[in-house]
Amino acid sequence: MGIELTDRVALVTGGVQGIGLGIAEAFLDAGAKVAISDINGEGLKAKVRELQGRFGENVYGITADCSQEDDIVRMVAEAVGKFGVIDILVNNAGRGGMHYFWEMAAHEWDEVVDLNLRGAFLCTREVTKVMLEKGTKGKIINIASTNAILPTTGIAAYCASKGGLLMFTRVAAQELGPHGINVNAIGPGSTMTPITEGFYNLPIINAGFLERTPMGRFGQPEDIAKAALFLASEYADWVTGQILYVDGGQSLMGLPRYLEGLVQSAGG
Ligand SMILES: NC(=O)c1ccc[n+]([C@@H]2O[C@H](COP(=O)([O-])OP(=O)(O)OC[C@H]3O[C@@H](n4cnc5c(N)ncnc54)[C@H](O)[C@@H]3O)[C@@H](O)[C@H]2O)c1
Known part of the structure; x- marks a missing residue:
């Protein structure tokens, strides 16, 4: 790029x-x-070993649960201990959970919000302290979702957590702007990952999602990574408090395309 x-x-x-x-x-x-x-310590060990083959000492793994305050404090201290500073934070760890809200236990709600919203707040708080102490002109990127603005039946806690993350992004950007720290969010649309692909590949789900995706395909992690690269770079120095939807246009489509077939084009 x-x-x-x-x-x-x-x-x-x-x-x-x-x-x-x-x-x-x-x-x-x-x-x-x-x-x-990552919370998955075994997976992390294997992945970091693999990445070290390509990137050497530039990659380092820290096992941590980003819904736990103690783990987050230790994680940030360990990253600073290894590399000295943190210029860029990406709050990506997140989870869902499918239930009608009236059938959802309070602990299920908490598990989603504790990671997606409270965890992102705590990670941002801890990294911000380091950035302020060291005078780092940092970049903070929150991985939200199109569900920050699109209500979706069955995932109330997820939608609420991502909507909350969007507003947290905007307030944090206000507070950190004077310190030269940018805070932005990315709103991925339906992206093929190990947690989603089984679901997105169900024929009825696949067709329904594609029908609401103007660009006509699901996203890949690389699509989201390109936006993160931009927001982490000097090209985004004057961008803050924004959410960049990377979603093939899904956030444009609230309702089915009911006009097609009913309205003739201008050409007749
Ligand atoms: N895939 C999509 O369609 C999509 C769409 C919009 C937003 N998002 C968001 O993107 C982010 C990543 O999603 P993904 O699809 O790559 O998910 P994924 O489940 O494939 O990967 C998430 C990673 O987070 C780790 N994790 C889970 N709980 C954790 C915890 N408590 N502490 C630390 N790490 C933990 C998992 O071990 C896993 O490695 C999430 O915030 C998700 O809400 C995904």
Whole structure:
């Protein structure tokens, strides 16, 4: 892409697979040093070993649960201990859960919100302290979702957490702008990852989603990584408090395309 992050230090949460891994690899390709954290310790060990074959000491793994305050404090301290600074934080670790809200136990709601919203707040808080202490003109990127604005039956906690993350992004951007720190969000649309592909490949789901995707295909982690690369780079120095939807146009489509077949084109 031509974007360079040479010697910039990034922390990417939930980076063993899917979108987080795509972002971590794109940053490494651009020359960054990347601390990858994940709750999946075994998976992380194997993935980091594999990546070290290509990127050497530029990649480092930290096992941490991003819904737990103690783990987050330790994770940030470990990343700083390894690389000295954190220039870029990507709050990517996230989870869903499918239920009508009236059938949802309080702990299920909490599990989603504790990771997607509270966890992102805590990671941002801890990394911000380091950035302020070291005077880092940093970049913080929150991985939200089209569900930050599109209500979707069956995933109330997820939608609420991502909507909350969007507003947190905007307030954090206001507070950190005077310190030269940018805070933005990416709103991925339906992206093929290990957690989603089984679901997205169900024939009825696949057709329904594609019908609402103007660009006519599902996303890949690399699609999201390109936007993260931009927001992490100097090209985004004057961009803050924004959400960049990377969704093939899904966020444009609230309702089915009911006009087609009913309205004749101007050409007759
Ligand atoms: N895939 C999509 O269609 C899509 C769409 C919109 C937004 N998103 C968002 O993108 C992000 C990544 O999604 P994905 O599809 O790549 O998911 P994924 O499940 O494939 O990967 C998530 C990673 O996070 C890790 N993780 C889970 N819980 C964790 C915790 N408590 N602490 C630390 N790490 C944890 C997992 O081990 C995994 O490696 C999430 O925030 C998700 O909400 C995904």
